[in-house]
Amino acid sequence: MSTKSKVPVLPVSKNLTLGLFGFGVVGKGLYDVLQSTPALQASIKKICIKNEGKQRAISKDHFTTHASELLNDESINVIVELIDDADAAFAIVKEALQKGKAVVSANKKMIAAHFEELLYLQHEYNATFLYEGSCCASIPIIRNLEEYYDNDLLSSVKGIINGSTNYILTKIFEDNLSFKDALIQAQQLGFAESNPALDIEGHDAANKLSILLAHAFGSIASPSNFIYNGITGIKQSDAEVAKQKNLKVKLVATAQKINDNELAAFVLPQFVNSQDDLYNVINEFNGLVTESSFADKHFFKGKGAGAYPTAAAVLSDIAALRYSYKYEYKKYLQENKLTLSNNYYLKVFVSADNIDKINKDAFEWIEEWHNERGNCWVVGIIHAEKLIQSDWWKADGVSLILSQNAIIENVEYKKIGKMSLQLAGIS
Amino acid sequence: MSTKSKVPVLPVSKNLTLGLFGFGVVGKGLYDVLQSTPALQASIKKICIKNEGKQRAISKDHFTTHASELLNDESINVIVELIDDADAAFAIVKEALQKGKAVVSANKKMIAAHFEELLYLQHEYNATFLYEGSCCASIPIIRNLEEYYDNDLLSSVKGIINGSTNYILTKIFEDNLSFKDALIQAQQLGFAESNPALDIEGHDAANKLSILLAHAFGSIASPSNFIYNGITGIKQSDAEVAKQKNLKVKLVATAQKINDNELAAFVLPQFVNSQDDLYNVINEFNGLVTESSFADKHFFKGKGAGAYPTAAAVLSDIAALRYSYKYEYKKYLQENKLTLSNNYYLKVFVSADNIDKINKDAFEWIEEWHNERGNCWVVGIIHAEKLIQSDWWKADGVSLILSQNAIIENVEYKKIGKMSLQLAGIS
Numbered sequence: 001m002s003t004k005s006k007v008p009v010l011p012v013s014k015n016l017t018l019g020l021f022g023f024g025v026v027g028k029g030l031y032d033v034l035q036s037t038p039a040l041q042a043s044i045k046k047i048c049i050k051n052e053g054k055q056r057a058i059s060k061d062h063f064t065t066h067a068s069e070l071l072n073d074e075s076i077n078v079i080v081e082l083i084d085d086a087d088a089a090f091a092i093v094k095e096a097l098q099k100g101k102a103v104v105s106a107n108k109k110m111i112a113a114h115f116e117e118l119l120y121l122q123h124e125y126n127a128t129f130l131y132e133g134s135c136c137a138s139i140p141i142i143r144n145l146e147e148y149y150d151n152d153l154l155s156s157v158k159g160i161i162n163g164s165t166n167y168i169l170t171k172i173f174e175d176n177l178s179f180k181d182a183l184i185q186a187q188q189l190g191f192a193e194s195n196p197a198l199d200i201e202g203h204d205a206a207n208k209l210s211i212l213l214a215h216a217f218g219s220i221a222s223p224s225n226f227i228y229n230g231i232t233g234i235k236q237s238d239a240e241v242a243k244q245k246n247l248k249v250k251l252v253a254t255a256q257k258i259n260d261n262e263l264a265a266f267v268l269p270q271f272v273n274s275q276d277d278l279y280n281v282i283n284e285f286n287g288l289v290t291e292s293s294f295a296d297k298h299f300f301k302g303k304g305a306g307a308y309p310t311a312a313a314v315l316s317d318i319a320a321l322r323y324s325y326k327y328e329y330k331k332y333l334q335e336n337k338l339t340l341s342n343n344y345y346l347k348v349f350v351s352a353d354n355i356d357k358i359n360k361d362a363f364e365w366i367e368e369w370h371n372e373r374g375n376c377w378v379v380g381i382i383h384a385e386k387l388i389q390s391d392w393w394k395a396d397g398v399s400l401i402l403s404q405n406a407i408i409e410n411v412e413y414k415k416i417g418k419m420s421l422q423l424a425g426i427s
Numbered sequence: 428m429s430t431k432s433k434v435p436v437l438p439v440s441k442n443l444t445l446g447l448f449g450f451g452v453v454g455k456g457l458y459d460v461l462q463s464t465p466a467l468q469a470s471i472k473k474i475c476i477k478n479e480g481k482q483r484a485i486s487k488d489h490f491t492t493h494a495s496e497l498l499n500d501e502s503i504n505v506i507v508e509l510i511d512d513a514d515a516a517f518a519i520v521k522e523a524l525q526k527g528k529a530v531v532s533a534n535k536k537m538i539a540a541h542f543e544e545l546l547y548l549q550h551e552y553n554a555t556f557l558y559e560g561s562c563c564a565s566i567p568i569i570r571n572l573e574e575y576y577d578n579d580l581l582s583s584v585k586g587i588i589n590g591s592t593n594y595i596l597t598k599i600f601e602d603n604l605s606f607k608d609a610l611i612q613a614q615q616l617g618f619a620e621s622n623p624a625l626d627i628e629g630h631d632a633a634n635k636l637s638i639l640l641a642h643a644f645g646s647i648a649s650p651s652n653f654i655y656n657g658i659t660g661i662k663q664s665d666a667e668v669a670k671q672k673n674l675k676v677k678l679v680a681t682a683q684k685i686n687d688n689e690l691a692a693f694v695l696p697q698f699v700n701s702q703d704d705l706y707n708v709i710n711e712f713n714g715l716v717t718e719s720s721f722a723d724k725h726f727f728k729g730k731g732a733g734a735y736p737t738a739a740a741v742l743s744d745i746a747a748l749r750y751s752y753k754y755e756y757k758k759y760l761q762e763n764k765l766t767l768s769n770n771y772y773l774k775v776f777v778s779a780d781n782i783d784k785i786n787k788d789a790f791e792w793i794e795e796w797h798n799e800r801g802n803c804w805v806v807g808i809i810h811a812e813k814l815i816q817s818d819w820w821k822a823d824g825v826s827l828i829l830s831q832n833a834i835i836e837n838v839e840y841k842k843i844g845k846m847s848l849q850l851a852g853i854s
Binding site for chain 1: 575
């Protein structure tokens with residue numbers, strides 16, 4: 001069929017010499033993974049660490065405490081940044097890009113905080129920056145958003161994108177562990193950030209949603225632009241309400257088109273029923289549902305925390321560098337982008353240990369009202385703007401959990417809202 | 428932060444002028460989808476059809492019956508091939524590639540039958556051939572196998588890859604429909620191939636597995652090289668056995684490393700328990716689980732049949748052509764590829780309306796033996812080679828269903844097999 005000359009050959013791939021910053025859970029994981037993939041032809045030349053004295057699994061001559069030893073080494077063409085400190089990480093990534101080195105990172109906080117500047121640095125210095133591991137650890141979501149959903153048909157991205165809180169919620173709901181014990185377990189298993197507040201207060205998921213917004217819809221927004229909260233308010237009584245209704249509570253990030261020009265985005269605890277793909281996402285797993293006009297729903301699930309799953313995504317970015325892959329940011333660069341809006345309504349469940357902590361005036365409409373000593377709750381419709389501009393719902397003893405279908409499209413609520421409260425004898 | 432000159436711009440994208448072959452379910456679906464995505468800047472110049480007389484939803488001047496009108500038109504730079512006839516499809520695709528046109532197809536039968544030749548044509552004429560829609564309709568699996576799992580860490584790909592049979596099984600198991608009624612429904616909904624034997628006898632899933640093998644493991648094998656069957660043998664009594672054990676029966680395709688050099692591949696009905704991600708893949712949905720050393724399990728789910736889901740995948744391929752995306756076939760071009768083997772053992776359930784139809788001599792080991800008039804079944808271990816070289820298990824009244832964990836790694840069975848049959852008083 002074919003002569004020798006017609007035999008296709010592999011495209012020439014670049015030799016990669018890596019400089020690694022950080023040797024924590026993920027850094028060590030990456031080192032192990034690279035040892036198992038000799039075919040990749042990528043080797044770590046030097047590892048920059050902060051604390052020289054610490055006992056480590058590999059010999060001392062792999063390490064340095066001087067960043068410049070990596071950044072000024074011209075033989076190092078890829079910087080892999082896996083440190084905790086977001087400010088120090090940005091300084092490293094910036095300098096590396098300025099020197100034309102390719103950079104791989106999984107630092108969602110740093111990326112969300114500097115998204116636009118990082119984009120311009122890539123452009124200005126013609127350098128590549130990849131960060132698949134930053135969003136859902138092992139799940140290849142950024143690349144699918146960039147490549148497969150490369151059109152205007154995507155209408156929503158919704159998912160569980162923090163493995164640590166999902167692990168904690170699973171243990172609370174399914175094994176009846178206390179919040180504290182569940183958190184300790186998550187930390188021991190290496191699922192939690194070194195500062196657990198980043199996870200349990202929702203900052204980590206919000207940073208990830210910020211990155212997903214850019215790749216899914218071309219919208220650049222920092223967490224301060226949208227509503228988000230963590231799981232610290234979830235009480236045992238909320239778990240009981242959920243169980244009675246065959247629901248689970250998950251920390252869900254949502255980005256959803258609300259009209260032709262606008263997008264809603266939020267990270268909040270949410271009730272999920274058994275028909276929802278997210279219902280079966282347990283322990284440290286992450287899961288994402290995309291919805292688009294013609295492909296309909298897609299569901300992606302994979303490990304969302306832990307050394308190896310994140311390292312696997314970092315490895316995949318490194319492999320992609322061999323063939324000069326880079327994000328094109330097509331949706332961001334398009335002229336007609338969706339803009340983030342807080343002009344929409346949410347259906348919420350709010351519980352509190354004291355009824356006075358629930359600001360009923362904030363609601364447009366109240367459907368259920370339960371006032372029992374030490375166990376009060378309200379189900380109602382609230383405007384997003386009223387949530388973002390207040391924090392009574394984040395107070396101690398209060399929890400706000402979204403309904404399964406949270407975004408309410410019928411804005412008639414606004415007009416009839418106050419009246420309904422009066423009719424219900426509440427206002 | 429940045430001056431005007433630093434503002435990144437979209438990379439130049441190609442203008443695409445399409446020639447479409449076929450205006451059936453998927454072709455019409457693609458036409459509709461393209462009408463909804465003007466931003467794509469891809470337009471259909473001409474549609475080649477077989478039957479001029481047929482009533483169609485759009486005006487006659489879109490159509491021609493002469494293939495050459497599309498293939499010889501130099502302004503057409505992309506041929507989209509969506510016809511049923513695999514031989515005619517190959518002739519079209521071959522000529523288009525030879526003329527240097529890019530080609531998009533969803534014709535799994537044609538692609539599986541000519542995989543190696545298509546690969547060489549792409550190379551020889553420097554032409555691009557994309558076919559994401561051929562494997563799991565809307566699920567972006569080929570590109571993820573090509574790009575994300577671009578290393579030697581993938582150990583298995585397992586999934587439900589035929590939407591039509593999954594729809595039929597769901598209706599039989601959950602709505603107690605007869606096989607015939609379920610098939611008619613699937614055809615009415617546009618989920619089944621025009622020749623339903625392709626679906627229900629497993630040929631379609633086998634063709635898809637053949638394509639997945641190439642992109643997942645670099646192994647090129649036609650369906651005749653591995654074991655496959657469809658769902659025509661599944662009886663109501665099998666459904667009852669499954670229900671009693673809280674299992675479902677699914678038609679599952681598997682490609683799995685069995686040692687450092689070899690790969691097992693098969694498409695067979697299989698019992699699936701509720702812990703398995705495939706358990707919740709119902710109706711026309713497809714679902715795939717990949718397993719790799721460090722990322723662990725990933726699960727992808729989406730609509731696996733129907734006009735729009737397949738058209739969405741075709742659209743995504745068309746969008747990728749704008750930026751010159753092409754498959755690199757890296758795994759196939761690597762030197763140390765896995766080879767397909769039939770040297771492994773499977774744990775199977777075989778039922779029959781008459782015990783004589785079960786060839787007990789084929790088994791290495793029999794665990795359960797049930798002989799009731801009109802309802803006989805055996806659970807045992809069988810060597811793959813003995814299945815591929817016989818067809819007693821495909822006879823009328825016989826069904827063979829794999830156990831949840833089908834591949835048995837302990838080959839000691841072979842040595843003690845015959846003895847065990849004697850001990851059990853069967854042989």
